[in-house]
Amino acid sequence: MATIKNSVRLIGNVGMDPDVRTFDNNRKMVRLSIATNESYKNDKGEKISDTQWHNIVLWGAQATLAETYLKKGDSVIIEGKLASRNYNDKDGVKRYVTEVVVNEFMKMGNKE
Template sequence: MNTLRNSVRLVGNLGMDPEVKTFDSNKKMVRVSLATNESYKNDKGEKITDTTWHNLVFWNTTAKLAEDLLKKGDEVAIEGKLANRNYVDKEGVKRYVSEIVVNDFLKVGAKG
């Protein structure tokens, strides 16, 4: 049950090509944004779609797979955990970031 304490599962479309970063220690990191859509009908019966953007981070082996297999527009299912961090930007302002560290992913509708 401990794995349920911080577990995220999403299906959506990538908003960008993978952004790859390799560190001195040969660790690899990939960042992408994922859009999830939720649709409903308003009081007038009109279909409304709300889009939420999520920041995804892949590490090491999963990062290499993401770099090789994913591109902007792909529909993917991901499983990971929510991570929060902060940093100080160039202007000295403390910024807070929430992102999903991906453990596993699947291209939805992919052939083969």
């Protein structure tokens, strides 16, 4: 049970092409977003869709794979952990961010 204290699994669609950054030590990082969708029926029987956007971060070998194989619109399964951080923007306003740091991902086949 110790390994599931901070565990996230998502199935969704990539919302943007990977944003790749390489640091001085040749360590690579990729940022992207994933959309997950849920549908339900309201009181009137109407189908309602709810889309949630998730900030995703990949490092090292996972980042290299994401850079090579993922693009906007791809369906993916990701497994990782939540990480929260804060920073001061250019106007000095403190901003808070929650991201999913990926341990593993798998690109799903296209419907075509």
